[in-house]
Amino acid sequence: MPVFDRVALLGLGLIGSSIARAARACGAAGRVIASDISADVRRRAEALGIADEIAATNAEAAAHSDLVIACVPVGQSGTVAADIASHLKTGAIVSDVGSVKASVLADMAPHFGPGVHFIPAHPVAGTEYSGPEAGFAELFLDRWCILTPPPEAEAGAVGRLATFWQALGTNVETMSAQHHDLVLAITSHVPHLIAYTIVGTADDLETVTRSEVMKFSAGGFRDFTRIAASDPTMWRDVFLHNREAVLEMLGRFNEDIAALARAIRWGDGDTLFNLFSRTRAIRRGIVEIGQDSPAPDFGRPHPSLPLEPLPRPYAADSE
Numbered sequence: 001m002p003v004f005d006r007v008a009l010l011g012l013g014l015i016g017s018s019i020a021r022a023a024r025a026c027g028a029a030g031r032v033i034a035s036d037i038s039a040d041v042r043r044r045a046e047a048l049g050i051a052d053e054i055a056a057t058n059a060e061a062a063a064h065s066d067l068v069i070a071c072v073p074v075g076q077s078g079t080v081a082a083d084i085a086s087h088l089k090t091g092a093i094v095s096d097v098g099s100v101k102a103s104v105l106a107d108m109a110p111h112f113g114p115g116v117h118f119i120p121a122h123p124v125a126g127t128e129y130s131g132p133e134a135g136f137a138e139l140f141l142d143r144w145c146i147l148t149p150p151p152e153a154e155a156g157a158v159g160r161l162a163t164f165w166q167a168l169g170t171n172v173e174t175m176s177a178q179h180h181d182l183v184l185a186i187t188s189h190v191p192h193l194i195a196y197t198i199v200g201t202a203d204d205l206e207t208v209t210r211s212e213v214m215k216f217s218a219g220g221f222r223d224f225t226r227i228a229a230s231d232p233t234m235w236r237d238v239f240l241h242n243r244e245a246v247l248e249m250l251g252r253f254n255e256d257i258a259a260l261a262r263a264i265r266w267g268d269g270d271t272l273f274n275l276f277s278r279t280r281a282i283r284r285g286i287v288e289i290g291q292d293s294p295a296p297d298f299g300r301p302h303p304s305l306p307l308e309p310l311p312r313p314y315a316a317d318s319e
Contacts, residue, residue: 003164004093005030008065010058010080012036012045013231014126015097016071017135019168020050025137028167035061036132045132063087067095067164069121070108074098075237078107090115093157097123099184101148101177103241109150117157120177122146122184123170128229141169142290148177185245189238190253193246195227196235 007029009016016034023029034051035058036042046054055061062068062084070080077096088094094116098104101120112118125143127134145165149158162172175183202213202221213221239246263271287294 002030003028003160003167004066006065006067007032007164008055008061008068009034009051009071010036010061010068010084011071012041012050012132012135013071013130014134014139015123016069017045017048017050017132018125018137018139019069019071019097019135021135021137022140022168023164024050024052026167026169028164029067033061033065041132048132050132050135058083059087062092064089065092067093067161070094070096070098072096072098073231073234073237074100074104074241075233077104078111081108081111085111085113085116088112088116091117093117093119093161095119095121095161097121099124099188099238100242101146101180105148105150105177117154119147119149119153119158119161121148121161121165122180123165124184124188125170126230128226130231130234138169140165143170145170145172146180147172147174148180149174150177181242181245182248185242185249189242189246190249192227192230192235193239193250194253195224198224199228 007023009020009032012020012034016036020032020034023032031053032051033053033055034045035055036045037058042054042056045051053061058080066089068084068088070077072080074096077098081094084094092115094108094112095118096104096108098120099122101122104120105118108120109118123140123143123145125139127139145168147158147162147165158174162174165172198221205213260272260275262268286292
């Protein structure tokens with residue numbers, strides 16, 4: 001039996017299209033109705049067949065649905081809530097997928113009446129790609145989905161939403177919206193900000209050409225560019241809507257960077273070695289709990305050596 005008979009997904013980017021695929025694949029939804037403000041995205045989603053029905057508007061998709069999930073950048077959450085509020089059935093559960101929760105709670109909750117259960121959520125999963133073509137049903141397998149229900153939320157509604165996300169393959173955790181924003185500031189938001197900054201700095205260097213940056217990029221820089229390729233609209237909204245927690249974590253990070261700079265300046269190898277040992281242990285812990293691959297180089301494929309040695313086109317001139 002499906003967890004919900006009718007699920008509405010408002011927004012068909014990576015997360016929305018992945019939920020649609022996963023919910024249909026595992027039978028968590030009897031029927032999936034999807035919408036997007038972009039007519040082009042709606043046409044592409046319909047051609048992909050990722051939902052049972054593509055609605056022309058968010059209100060049309062939300063009407064008569066048992067679960068409505070706003071899969072939009074957090075800056076659009078309040079507008080979406082206002083659009084659908086008068087069309088929701090009594091007893092409907094409304095949720096979202098944003099990586100900021102306190103501002104979403106403040107922007108969306110005032111629009112819903114007492115007959116609607118509003119339970120914000122954040123599936124901690126994603127890639128650097130976006131759009132309906134980027135989604136895939138396995139995105140949420142063995143990942144975490146954090147629910148941040150307000151204090152007045154009905155336990156039964158929270159339980160049904162948790163069951164839905166578990167059916168899609170996630171582990172479910174519940175916490176307050178404020179605590180979520182602090183945790184995600186250090187585990188996701190500040191790392192993205194650092195990645196955007198490092199890649200931007202490399203692009204601005206006058207003494208290094210862009211071709212050299214791309215050609216000689218080591219593994220660390222390549223990983224930063226993957227993070228920095230994430231959707232700019234989504235991440236702009238994340239930083240604007242979680243500014244307090246991000247600034248708090250950035251303050252701590254700046255202090256730690258200053259201490260690291262002093263250790264390098266004064267040749268304090270013990271401080272450097274102790275820090276690198278601690279951070280290496282964190283990486284091992286992430287792998288041990290199944291949150292990343294233990295394969296070398298993050299499991300990237302590598303070409304095999306050719307059977308015959310390749311000719312070497314370059315040789316140093318000799319006198």
